[in-house]
Amino acid sequence: MNTASRLPDVIQRFAARLPREVNSTVRRLAMLSLVGQTILVVTGGAVRLTSSGLGCPTWPRCTHESLVNTPEMGIHGFIEFGNRLLTFALAAVAVLMLVYLWNLRKERRDLFLLALGLLASIPAQAVIGGITVLTRLNPWVVGLHFLVSMALVVFATLLVNRAYGRTGRFMNRTLAALPGVARPLMTAVALFSAAAVMLGVAVTGAGPHAGDANAPRNNLDWDLVSHIHAVPAYLVTAGTVVAVFLVLRRGIAGPFRTAVFLLLGVTVLQAVIGFTQYYNGIPALLVGAHMLGAALLMAASTNAADLARSSPRA
Numbered sequence: 001m002n003t004a005s006r007l008p009d010v011i012q013r014f015a016a017r018l019p020r021e022v023n024s025t026v027r028r029l030a031m032l033s034l035v036g037q038t039i040l041v042v043t044g045g046a047v048r049l050t051s052s053g054l055g056c057p058t059w060p061r062c063t064h065e066s067l068v069n070t071p072e073m074g075i076h077g078f079i080e081f082g083n084r085l086l087t088f089a090l091a092a093v094a095v096l097m098l099v100y101l102w103n104l105r106k107e108r109r110d111l112f113l114l115a116l117g118l119l120a121s122i123p124a125q126a127v128i129g130g131i132t133v134l135t136r137l138n139p140w141v142v143g144l145h146f147l148v149s150m151a152l153v154v155f156a157t158l159l160v161n162r163a164y165g166r167t168g169r170f171m172n173r174t175l176a177a178l179p180g181v182a183r184p185l186m187t188a189v190a191l192f193s194a195a196a197v198m199l200g201v202a203v204t205g206a207g208p209h210a211g212d213a214n215a216p217r218n219n220l221d222w223d224l225v226s227h228i229h230a231v232p233a234y235l236v237t238a239g240t241v242v243a244v245f246l247v248l249r250r251g252i253a254g255p256f257r258t259a260v261f262l263l264l265g266v267t268v269l270q271a272v273i274g275f276t277q278y279y280n281g282i283p284a285l286l287v288g289a290h291m292l293g294a295a296l297l298m299a300a301s302t303n304a305a306d307l308a309r310s311s312p313r314a
Helices: 003-016 024-049 071-100 109-134 139-163 182-206 222-250 255-278 284-310
Strands: none
Touching: 024 071, 024 109, 024 139, 024 284, 071 109, 109 139, 139 182, 139 284, 182 222, 182 284, 222 255, 222 284, 255 284
């Protein structure tokens, strides 16, 4: 019997060894996806804030002669190529997730489709990243690259919640009943969070941190766009405060209470960073912290909205 004829048997034996229920490995891979997507936001910020956006001046190669960065390219080439490598690591995590979910692809379609979406987004991110380099860091393309990363943080958050049985059809716990207003309130907070992040892209595109000294800017009024960006941020804060009031007044316990207070902490932290950088000349370190905060805000608001949606109404 030749190798080709034995291959289906090998695949079947391998598939038989894969889990038939969500186990600790699946949960760890889901959490690793969320952590990795958040780190990717931070490393992408490091590329921009250290003026390493063209550290690899071409794509898909790092240079016209080399797939990887060379010592002559210095720290900028190292930072840019390191960010590209992280994308491959996230692809590996997504592939492993799909492999471990193979026997559950019908029963846990929710997990399988989320993991498939995360994997499918990686080549899309690579292409957008390539266009970013080839357009010499066009601010709108750079912004699209960032927004896709924010969407992936949202999907990874949902994946974690489903994998741990916190929300969805396969919850392994009973959530506390919530007032009827909680679901639309937290949905609005999540949408306003997304709006704040999208407007933040326009603010960054008008600001000084372009990723390279010769990169173009979007020519918007930075001060005006900053004030417009603050409007949905104020609405996020207001909605979160109302949610905290509901939790305290109704004595709501459990995961939703934790999610609301976590969202409050992230929102306050983002506000402090935002005001501090605005009044101190937009230092690069604070801009990087604000980008990390944006990823945490999207994760926290998605988590709270997801829990509200999965909770019974009082």
